[in-house]
Amino acid sequence: MAQVTEVRLVDDLDGGEAAESIAFGLDGRTFEIDLSETHAAELRDVLAPFVGAARRAGGSSVPVTRQKSASRSSRSREETTAIREWANANGHEVSGRGRIPSSVLEAYENRGSAPARVEEPEPEPEVVAEPPKRRGRKKAAAA
Structure with missing residues (x-):
């Protein structure tokens, strides 16, 4: 049984096909929105004067965007x-x-193209009886 899971982004403003997810923050809260290329450009244009005048706060320097993806690799x-x-x-x-x-x-x-792997059981190790240990003689105390 083959199964393909497809993830499609839907524009959160008009319900059409979205091209990316955009993460942004305001008032200490982080938001994410899925937008088409047109709406993403509009958002960036509107925010550009504010971003240009702002200073950077700590955090990730890599923007968090998710491009549309054809499939996931998880299994059921x-x-x-x-x-x-x-x-x-x-x-x-x-x-x-x-x-x-x-x-x-x-x-x-690859189970259909190659023979199944069968492991041979390992032979049990031979049990060898050890000779009894010799006890050392106690040295007589020198008088």
Whole structure:
């Protein structure tokens, strides 16, 4: 089962297609708005005289903008369960929770093109009985 999740930005002013998310702050609060290219340019033009006269406060020097994205790489709960079951059945060690190792994800995605990995059980180590330890003789106290 293949699944594609697509994220589309919607302009918060007119409901049309947005090109980016713009983060800005006012009165100690941070806001984010999704805008089309036209509305983003309008916002920047309106704020330009204020930004030009203002001084920078602390914080990130990299603007936080999110361009429209075609897909996300997250997997559904059902898919991760299926990957874990496949991995355990094919000799991969995977925990029941947490991140699935990239090597296992790669093997799962290529499962039709390559033979399954089967680990041979390691032979049990031979148990060798150690000879009993000798006890040292106590030295007689010199008189």
